Amino acid sequence: MLCVGKNSANEWLDSIEHYAKRINLYAPFEVDIISDSKTGKKSIPSQIKKAEGQKLLQKIKKGDVVILLDEKGMAYNSLSFSKEIQKYQNSGTQRLIFIIGGAFGFSEELSSQFPNKIRLSDMTFSHQMIRLFFCEQLYRAFTILHNHPYHNS
Amino acid sequence: MLCVGKNSANEWLDSIEHYAKRINLYAPFEVDIISDSKTGKKSIPSQIKKAEGQKLLQKIKKGDVVILLDEKGMAYNSLSFSKEIQKYQNSGTQRLIFIIGGAFGFSEELSSQFPNKIRLSDMTFSHQMIRLFFCEQLYRAFTILHNHPYHNS
Numbered sequence: 001m002l003c004v005g006k007n008s009a010n011e012w013l014d015s016i017e018h019y020a021k022r023i024n025l026y027a028p029f030e031v032d033i034i035s036d037s038k039t040g041k042k043s044i045p046s047q048i049k050k051a052e053g054q055k056l057l058q059k060i061k062k063g064d065v066v067i068l069l070d071e072k073g074m075a076y077n078s079l080s081f082s083k084e085i086q087k088y089q090n091s092g093t094q095r096l097i098f099i100i101g102g103a104f105g106f107s108e109e110l111s112s113q114f115p116n117k118i119r120l121s122d123m124t125f126s127h128q129m130i131r132l133f134f135c136e137q138l139y140r141a142f143t144i145l146h147n148h149p150y151h152n153s
Numbered sequence: 154m155l156c157v158g159k160n161s162a163n164e165w166l167d168s169i170e171h172y173a174k175r176i177n178l179y180a181p182f183e184v185d186i187i188s189d190s191k192t193g194k195k196s197i198p199s200q201i202k203k204a205e206g207q208k209l210l211q212k213i214k215k216g217d218v219v220i221l222l223d224e225k226g227m228a229y230n231s232l233s234f235s236k237e238i239q240k241y242q243n244s245g246t247q248r249l250i251f252i253i254g255g256a257f258g259f260s261e262e263l264s265s266q267f268p269n270k271i272r273l274s275d276m277t278f279s280h281q282m283i284r285l286f287f288c289e290q291l292y293r294a295f296t297i298l299h300n301h302p303y304h305n306s
Contacts, residue, residue, distance in 0.1 A: 011168060078277040121274035123290055124231040124304070133286070137276055151277070 001029070001138075002059055003131055004052050004102035005036040012132040019135035026142035027089070031131075032059060036102045045104040053107030056099060064095045066114040068106055069130060073117030078151065081118070082141035098138075100130050154182070154291075155212055156284055157205050157255035158189040165285040172288035179295035180242070184284075185212060189255045198257040206260030209252060217248045219267040221259055222283060226270030231304065234271070235294035251291075253283050 016031065023029040037043075037051035060066060065088060076084065088096050099106075099114075111117075120133050143150040163169065169184065176182040190196075190204035213219060218241060229237065241249050252259075252267075264270075273286050296303040 012165070015164060075275045077275045081276065120276060122228045122230045123234065123273060124293070125286070125289060129286075129289060133278070133282075136278060136282060140277065 001031045001098050001100065001131065001134060002056060003031065003033045003100045003127075004056070005033065005127060012128065016132055016135050019132075019139045023135065023139050023142060026146065029138070031135075034059065038103075046107075048102065049104050049107040050109070052102050052104075053110040056110060057113075060097060061095070064097050065093045066097045066099060066116065068111065068114050068117045069098060069100045069120065069134060070106065070111070070117040071119050071122075071124065073119040075119055075122070078137065078140050079144060081137060082144040084118075085138070085141045086145055098134065100127060100134065103127060154184045154251050154253065154284065154287060155209060156184065156186045156253045156280075157209070158186065158280060163281045163284065165281065169285055169288050172285075172292045176288065176292050176295060179299065182291070187212065191256075199260075201255065202257050202260040203262070205255050205257075206263040209263060210266075213250060214248070217250050218246045219250045219252060219269065221264065221267050221270045222251060222253045222273065222287060223259065223264070223270040224272050224275075224277065226272040228272055228275070231290065231293050232297060234290060235297040237271075238291070238294045239298055251287065253280060253287065256280060 020029055020031055034052070034055045037048045037055070085096075099110075120130065120137065125133065140151050142148070173182055173184055187205065187208045190201045190208070238249075252263075273283065273290065278286065293304050295301070
């Protein structure tokens with residue numbers, strides 16, 4: 001999971017770490033955070049997105065599969081999302097990167113380069129909260145695939 | 154917001170209270186919790202749902218408007234959800250009750266009595282987490298209606 005913005009501001013950091021540990025029981029999982037590019041009140045959203053997009057691109061290596069968490073993305077339910085994860089596992093994907101953008105979303109460059117997009121909800125949630133939602137959902141996906149009772153609770 | 158299950162188990166209690174306080178800046182908002190009806194390993198889901206449904210019904214007074222948070226409910230985006238809230242405010246609704254069910258969902262009795270259902274996501278989240286999601290979304294709705302900058306952050 002690759003995110004934009006400071007981690008220290010996230011009040012759900014403990015919960016995110018809790019899920020990250022549990023995800024690691026099934027597959028190696030890391031959270032990486034690049035700093036956001038807000039430089040002051042006069043910052044222009046398109047410039048911020050572009051700067052963040054460039055920082056994000058530096059994190060991506062050849063062979064990585066990238067999925068953007070985007071409000072215009074495909075909606076999955078928990079079961080179909082777990083099947084997506086399984087599909088990537090079965091196809092020998094070395095590294096699957098889910099990117100959660102900053103406050104202004106993704107740059108055009110990033111968005112067009114990575115057309116694979118998913119959305120967690122039709123509703124807009126804070127970018128900090130999306131990290132928590134996503135980690136819970138990814139953990140849930142693995143519990144579904146491994147028939148662990150968590151996903152029925 | 155009316156919920157089923159122990160509050161003490163909710164690791165996001167502080168965050169929920171934080172949003173509850175902020176919602177109260179716009180409208181009186183209370184969280185009420187009835188205990189779940191798990192009585193042991195041999196409990197039958199349909200019986201649990203029925204028992205919980207009866208406890209929930211006792212909380213509802215004449216004139217209350219009830220909306221169930223249900224995975225089969227209508228999907229809203231944050232803007233259309235805020236307009237729903239506004240509609241209820243403008244129609245003089247005395248008390249609007251959002252019910253988050255227990256682990257097994259709602260009883261048939263409750264579900265058929267209250268056809269007004271919304272869903273936050275196609276994905277399944279833990280019942281504890283839904284409380285946090287919902288409070289954030291209700292707060293967001295009021296910030297949209299009052300043009301508070303939160304909803305753009």
